[in-house]
Amino acid sequence: MSKMKSFAVGAIVCAPMLSAxxxxxxxxxxxxxxxxxGAFAGSGIHIAxxxxxxxxxxxxxxxxxxxxxxxxxxxxxxxxxxxGIECYEAVKSKxxxxxxxxxxxxxxxLIPRAAVDKIPILSMAxxxxxxxxxxxxxxxxxxPATYWDGLSxxxxxxxxxxxxxxxxxxxxxxxxxxxxxYGREPIPLLExxxxxxxxxxxxxxxxxxxxxxxxxxxxxxRRDKPDYMVxxxxxxMNGAAVKEAARxxxxxxxxxxxxxxxxxxxxxxxxxxxxxxxLNWHSADGNYKALADIKKHVxxxxxxxxxxxxxxxxxxxxxxxxSMLIAEGIRNAQKVSxxxxxxxxxxxxxxxxxxINADRLKEMGMEGFAQPIKLTCADHNGHLATFMQEWDGxxxxxxxxxxxxxxxxxxxxxxxxxxxYAEKNAGWPKRSEACDKAS
Amino acid sequence: MDMLYNVLIDPxxxxxxxxxxxxQTLWEGLVAGVLYALIALGFVLIFKASGVFxxxxxxxVVFAALTLVGLHEMGVPAxxxxxxxxxxxxxxxxxxxxxxxxxxxxxPDIILFMATFGLTYFLIGFGExxxxxxxxxxxxxxxxxxQGSTDLDLFGxxxxxxxxxxxxxxxxxxxxxxxAVFFSKTRIGRALRAVADSHKAxxxxxxxxxxxxxxxxxAAGIVALVAGIMWGARSDVSFALQIVALKALPxxxxxxxxxxPGAIVGGLIIGVSExxxxxxxxGLVGGGIETWLAYIIALLFLLYxxxxxxxxxxxxxx
Numbered sequence: 166m167s168k169m170k171s172f173a174v175g176a177i178v179c180a181p182m183l184s185a186x187x188x189x190x191x192x193x194x195x196x197x198x199x200x201x202x203g204a205f206a207g208s209g210i211h212i213a214x215x216x217x218x219x220x221x222x223x224x225x226x227x228x229x230x231x232x233x234x235x236x237x238x239x240x241x242x243x244x245x246x247x248x249g250i251e252c253y254e255a256v257k258s259k260x261x262x263x264x265x266x267x268x269x270x271x272x273x274x275l276i277p278r279a280a281v282d283k284i285p286i287l288s289m290a291x292x293x294x295x296x297x298x299x300x301x302x303x304x305x306x307x308x309p310a311t312y313w314d315g316l317s318x319x320x321x322x323x324x325x326x327x328x329x330x331x332x333x334x335x336x337x338x339x340x341x342x343x344x345x346x347y348g349r350e351p352i353p354l355l356e357x358x359x360x361x362x363x364x365x366x367x368x369x370x371x372x373x374x375x376x377x378x379x380x381x382x383x384x385x386x387r388r389d390k391p392d393y394m395v396x397x398x399x400x401x402m403n404g405a406a407v408k409e410a411a412r413x414x415x416x417x418x419x420x421x422x423x424x425x426x427x428x429x430x431x432x433x434x435x436x437x438x439x440x441x442x443x444l445n446w447h448s449a450d451g452n453y454k455a456l457a458d459i460k461k462h463v464x465x466x467x468x469x470x471x472x473x474x475x476x477x478x479x480x481x482x483x484x485x486x487x488s489m490l491i492a493e494g495i496r497n498a499q500k501v502s503x504x505x506x507x508x509x510x511x512x513x514x515x516x517x518x519x520x521i522n523a524d525r526l527k528e529m530g531m532e533g534f535a536q537p538i539k540l541t542c543a544d545h546n547g548h549l550a551t552f553m554q555e556w557d558g559x560x561x562x563x564x565x566x567x568x569x570x571x572x573x574x575x576x577x578x579x580x581x582x583x584x585x586y587a588e589k590n591a592g593w594p595k596r597s598e599a600c601d602k603a604s
Numbered sequence: 605m606d607m608l609y610n611v612l613i614d615p616x617x618x619x620x621x622x623x624x625x626x627x628q629t630l631w632e633g634l635v636a637g638v639l640y641a642l643i644a645l646g647f648v649l650i651f652k653a654s655g656v657f658x659x660x661x662x663x664x665v666v667f668a669a670l671t672l673v674g675l676h677e678m679g680v681p682a683x684x685x686x687x688x689x690x691x692x693x694x695x696x697x698x699x700x701x702x703x704x705x706x707x708x709x710x711x712p713d714i715i716l717f718m719a720t721f722g723l724t725y726f727l728i729g730f731g732e733x734x735x736x737x738x739x740x741x742x743x744x745x746x747x748x749x750x751q752g753s754t755d756l757d758l759f760g761x762x763x764x765x766x767x768x769x770x771x772x773x774x775x776x777x778x779x780x781x782x783x784a785v786f787f788s789k790t791r792i793g794r795a796l797r798a799v800a801d802s803h804k805a806x807x808x809x810x811x812x813x814x815x816x817x818x819x820x821x822x823a824a825g826i827v828a829l830v831a832g833i834m835w836g837a838r839s840d841v842s843f844a845l846q847i848v849a850l851k852a853l854p855x856x857x858x859x860x861x862x863x864x865p866g867a868i869v870g871g872l873i874i875g876v877s878e879x880x881x882x883x884x885x886x887g888l889v890g891g892g893i894e895t896w897l898a899y900i901i902a903l904l905f906l907l908y909x910x911x912x913x914x915x916x917x918x919x920x921x922x
Contacts, residue, residue, distance in 0.1 A: 202728070204844035206737030344892050370892035374847040377839035380632045381882035381894050388625055388883070401739055401844040408839060412753075412766055433741045433840050 191506060192234045193495060195220060196256040198267050203243035204376065205400030208427055208480055212267065213239065214471035215484020216491075218463045219455070223492055225462040230492055231499045233506055244400065246270040253278070262498070262512040263287050263491055269347040272305075279304035280594060285513040287494070289487045290315075290424065290446075294350060295582035297546035299517065302583070303598045306516045308490060309446055309538050309549035313578060314570035315423045316351040316395075318444055318551050320358050322568055323393055323421070334363035339391030341382060341398070341406060344370035348397045351423075354578055361574070367391055376402040383409040396422035396443075404430035411437035418442075424551065427480035431556040439558045444551045444568075447486050447535040449561040451477020454530025456485070479554075479561055486535060493519050501601050517542055518601050536567070542600035548572065607888075615884035624761025629883045630876060635769040637875020638776040642831045644852040644859065644867040645780060646824040649787070651861045652800040653820040654705065656716040660723040662849030664825060667727045668693055669832025669841045673743060674735035682746035693825030701817045709803075709813070728843065739842035742833060744768060749837060772834040779830050783823060784864050792819060800862065854902035860912025869913055874898045 197216055200209035220235050229235050238259075240252035249271030253264060264279075264286050266272040272292035279286045286305045288296070294311035296302040310318075323338070324330035340355060342348030348370070359366045367389050369382040376398075386394065394415060398406050403426040410420055417440035424444045431438045451457075456477055463469045464476060475481050498507040498515030507515070520539040526532050538547040550567035587593040619626045643665060650658040671692050675685035704719050745751060750767035787793035798806040799816050807813060835845055855874050859866025878894040886893045911917045 202732050202737045202843070204842065204847060206732075207739040207842060210736070210738055368891060370890070372892055372895040374850065375892075375895055376847075377835070377842070377844050378636070378848050378851070380636065381879050381886070382891070384625070384629055384632060384879070384883050385887070385891070387628070388622070401840065401842045404739060405839040412764075414764065429739065433739070 192236045193230070193506060194236045194238070194256075194259050194261050195263065195491060195495075196252070196259070196261045196265075197237060197239045198242050198249060198252050198265055198271065199239045200242050200244040200267065201239075202241060203245070204373070205244035207400050207404065207429060208425060209244060209267070209400070211427055211429075211471070211475055211478065211480035212484040212487070214469060214475065215481040215486075216265070216488045217484075218459045218469045218471060218476075219485045219488035220492065221463045221468055222455070222459045225466070225468070226458055230495050231505055233499075235495075242266075242268065242271060244268050244270075246274065250274060257282055257284065260508065262507055262509050263494060263516075265289070265487060265491070266292070269293070269350065270345065273346060276302065276305055277590065282509075283513075284509040285494075285516055287487070287490060287516065289490060291347065293586070295579055295586055297544065297548070297579055298583035299540075299542050299545040300583075300596050301587050301593075302545065303517075303542075303596050304513055306490075306540065306545045308540060308545070308547045309535070310551055310570065311546055311548070311575070311579070312347075312350045312397075312423065313354045313575045314546075314548050315444055315551065316354050317358070317571035317575050318568040319395055319421050319423070320362070321571055322553055322565065324362070330362050336364045336392040337367060337389065338364055339367045339369060339386055339389065339394040341369040341371065341379075341386070341394060341396050343376070343397060343399050343402055344372045347399060351397065353582075354575065357578065358571075358574065371398070371402055371406075376400065377405045379405055379409045380412075383413045383415070386410075386415060387413050392419065394420045396420065396426070398422070399425055403427070404433045407431060407434045407438050407441055410441075416440075421553075424483075428475075428478045428560065431561075436558060438556050441556045442553050442564070443561070445479065445554045445561070445563075446549050446551045447482055448533065449477075449479045449482060449554060449563075451482075453532075453534050455489075455534070456482075456530075458530060459485070482534075489521075489529065489531065490516075490519070493521055493525075513598070514601050516540060517545070548575075610888055611885065618884060622761060623759040624763050625883075627758060627763050629879050631763070631765065631769075633876035633879035634872060635773055635875070636879065637872035638773050639831060639835055639871075640851050640855050640875050641780065641868045641871025642776045642827055642834075643849050644855040644871055645783065645864065646827040646831070647852055647856055648859075648861060648864055648867045649783070649820050649824050649827070652787075653796055653816055654716065654799075655713050656720060657861070658824065659717065659720040660727060661824065661828065661852070662846035663724045663727045663731075664693075664696075664828035665832045665835070665849050666841070666843055666845045667696075667731050668825060668829035669742065669836045669845070670731050670735045670740065672829065672833065673740040673836070673841050676743050676746065677740070682743050685743075686747065689829060690826065693829060694822050697818050697821035697825055700821050701814055705817050706814060728846075732843075737843065739840045739844075740836075742836035742841055744833075744837040747833065749833075768834075768837050772837075775830060776834065779827065780864070780868055783827070786823075787864065792816070796820065851898060854898040856912070857899075857902035858905050858912055860914050863912065863914035866912055866914035874901065877901050 199213035201213055220237055224235055242249040242252055261284055264284050266275055269291050272288045275286055288307045290310050292307050294313045296305035296307050297311050324333055355366055371379055396406050411434050420441050422443040426443050464473050494512050494516040497518050498511035501514050502511040522537045536549055540547055548570050550569040552563055552567055553565040554561040555564045646661045672685050672689040675688055676682055708716055749771050753764050753766045756763045787796055795811045795816055798811055855870040859870025878897050881897045882894040
């Protein structure tokens with residue numbers, strides 16, 4: 166019996182070691198912070214599948230990057246900041262080359278740690294908008310657009326619809342948002358634009374615990390009768406907002422969102438969701454060689470957790486795009502460092518010199534999937550133009566030409582926010598990292 | 605002065621000038637209130653029978669709804685999936701009695717309370733393992749729940765009654781009525797009340813504690829299923845629903861942990877007050893007050909009636 170007990174205790178102690186992925190000196194360790202469980206899993210699952218499948222495809226098809234296998238390990242955060250930090254601490258000692266927090270809440274506390282731990286943070290189109298400033302935040306990257314870019318693009322689009330930004334004067338714009346760091350992020354710019362263009366803003370905050378209980382705020386919408394509604398939701402909040410808009414009778418063609426609603430969020434509402442619009446910067450279909458390779462090398466070989474029908478949908482492709490940036494960062498790091506097995510420091514340099522032009526997109530089998538993007542030491546974002554897509558009842562369809570961000574409005578705010586951040590965080594280091602020639 | 609006007613006068617002027625919006629707000633509050641009452645009822649039933657605050661009631665709502673939708677996605681016809689889900693909730697009740705409650709008989713209440721925490725996390729993990737974490741669409745149409753809405757011209761404005769909300773209010777009221785009659789007029793109901801008063805005394809007159817617990821957990825499971833169907837039809841079925849279920853807490857504080865009428869009246873008061881509060885007063889502080897308003901109302905009640913509206917006043921000799 167005592168032997169049995171010893172065996173049981175031994176098994177329990179050893180189990181975590183056995184389950185940890187084996188990563189050797191000749192591999193590159195890429196942890197993926199994902200949220201496949203909890204209230205936000207509706208978006209998290211598809212993004213996680215896309216991220217994982219693209220990198221797995223590189224392993225299967227090409228034997229990794231530059232001949233070096235990638236070791237992938239997911240850590241479940243549940244979109245919870247505490248768990249996210251735990252994940253970070255758990256993977257830190259395994260020499261990760263890049264961290265993808267996949268939550269603005271998790272990103273913010275990781276920003277000060279990045280320079281200390283020498284692990285670059287890739288917060289793709291989320292996180293702290295000001296971290297686009299590479300001089301202040303050399304270890305943080307948030308391509309291809311900040312939330313402030315996104316908001317300015319929505320306002321710009323509304324201006325076009327009205328016949329000019331000056332025509333927004335006197336209009337009422339409702340802003341329904343997740344009452345958390347993520348949803349509050351664009352508010353300073355929204356207030357600034359309201360002042361500049363003379364429109365009125367009505368705020369409708371939704372607490373995380375009321376994501377599926379939004380009826381009070383939609384009663385407010387019904388009373389206020391905004392000319393346009395802008396949604397800044399996450400997870401279950403997006404689908405519930407679209408449903409409530411339909412229940413309230415708010416015209417769906419006046420309902421706009423930042424880039425996070427997925428196909429499932431709209432599908433749940435059915436026919437009344439037709440006309441809903443959101444920003445995007447990449448394709449929402451699966452007709453690309455890279456995606457065909459994912460199907461061939463990953464999905465068909467049962468190496469994916471994704472439902473095959475979801476491959477090519479908005480949020481799956483969002484995950485693919487994220488991993489494309491990771492892969493290009495690593496590939497560039499190999500180039501600038503001359504090493505095959507790169508470190509976090511090398512990948513920081515790789516991301517900073519990243520230049521995915523049209524030829525490179527073609528080489529990757531992603532011609533037309535997204536626009537070219539180039540990062541520099543000063544600009545860690547790229548501030549890409551996005552486009553508006555509309556839900557046609559079955560899928561998202563691109564309906565606009567590229568909408569550039571309002572650089573003249575966003576840039577001064579970004580610069581000032583970056584400066585403020587450095588001043589408020591006593592001892593924030595001045596950039597000492599050299600800038601590589603390629604950038 | 606302006607502030608006083610905005611708090612004390614302006615909201616009532618708005619109510620008078622746009623009565624259609626007032627009726628719509630009251631209706632939304634009543635529907636939410638009935639659903640809160642339904643969830644609170646699950647807590648009350650278990651608390652009455654075992655003195656345990658069942659923290660797992662919220663996840664039971666999600667688990668029941670997920671099972672129903674998950675079975676349907678696997679190809680089971682909707683009505684059969686409903687029957688099978690009721691069966692699953694019965695198996696859950698038996699399992700909880702055998703595995704969780706029976707070994708903990710006579711342990712302090714806090715131990716049983718902590719055990720329901722464990723049950724919560726088990727059901728989250730088990731649910732995600734079987735059905736995945738993806739939000740699912742409630743099969744409202746397949747269950748013959750009405751769709752669409754009726755718009756009425758009232759007081760010069762439009763008041764919209766969603767048919768699913770009317771169905772939710774009617775079904776929830778029926779379930780509450782049936783359970784209230786069952787637990788007050790039947791032999792099992794009397795046995796439940798005896799168990800609630802004293803486990804030992806109930807055992808001494810031949811009442812089977814285990815049987816009562818199974819019945820009560822099964823009833824709480826049915827209530828959870830109905831709440832899950834109705835709330836799921838309003839939004840979707842996801843693990844975020846368990847947070848909504850926590851809205852039953854202020855309802856319980858208000859209505860008392862042991863009173864079925866308390867759960868109903870408390871639910872309605874909380875539902876209506878939070879909608880009115882958010883709509884007419886929320887804007888004064890930037891909105892989003894319904895998250896905490898329910899707790900403030902419940903706390904104010906606690907100051908005057910610590911046992912809740914209909915809760916039993918506990919007097920203990922020292």
